[in-house]
Amino acid sequence: MTSNYQDFVPLKAIPFMEFLINEHNFTLKIVNKRATKHGDFRSMPDGKFQITVNNNLNKHQFLLTLVHEIAHHVTHQKFGRVQPHGKEWKAIFQHLMLPFLNPDIYPRAILPYLAQYLKNAKASTDADVKLSLALKGNIAETGKNFIFAISFGSLFIFKDTMYKRGNKRRTRYECLNMVNKKVYLFNQNVEVKSYEH
Incomplete structure (x- = not known):
């Protein structure tokens, strides 16, 4: 079957x-x-x-x-x-x-x-x-953006947690987890939600 x-x-x-x-x-x-x-x-x-x-x-x-x-x-x-x-x-x-x-x-x-x-x-x-x-045809899922489209210093949501986008390293972005204050590296193809105040 x-x-x-x-x-x-x-x-x-x-x-x-x-x-x-x-x-x-x-x-x-x-x-x-x-x-x-x-x-x-x-x-x-x-x-x-x-x-x-x-x-x-x-x-x-x-x-x-x-x-x-x-x-x-x-x-x-x-x-x-x-x-x-x-x-x-x-x-x-x-x-x-x-x-x-x-x-x-x-x-x-x-x-x-x-x-x-x-x-x-x-x-x-x-x-x-x-x-x-x-x-993906360089198109993110509806309601989301690729991390590279989020501007430096902006907040975004990934897996129900808020992050702040930091500097780009060679291929990945440093992002600050606003809850535990640790920095995580995100591949540029990660899809996230912009944070609207």
Whole structure:
């Protein structure tokens, strides 16, 4: 049983996706947004396998997340227990993503960042700031701003806590937590709410 994923991926990706889903035996569930992850892969108690992907992702994020999780499944089948995002997974993820690296599937504005990311993929696409912003079309969620759009010294809300934006380091922003007065580093693709007095 597989949820109707066709509505969640770019049209031209469907034939490749169908092949991957038919080739590898797992259940796909499309679930409500989770704050800590875009998707996951797990082995169920009955010996079957399940992949979940969040329903709030745009088609390009959804496709990348689904292939990321299928790569976990294939790695598990081929190698058993290995490092979750180790060299085996990275090689399989690259291999599975190749048919999708195509301007009919990913816009030309995203492709260079995606190709760069796949050279040494991280556990989360959000860890790659340039790719994360490109996948979102440089548009933050409604009612939010990217941290780089918050002006220096301004207050903002992140996870129900107020912060004050400080200096930019090389790639991240120093932000003062107004409750515990500690400074935290924020990647520039973090989405926050402006604080209105």
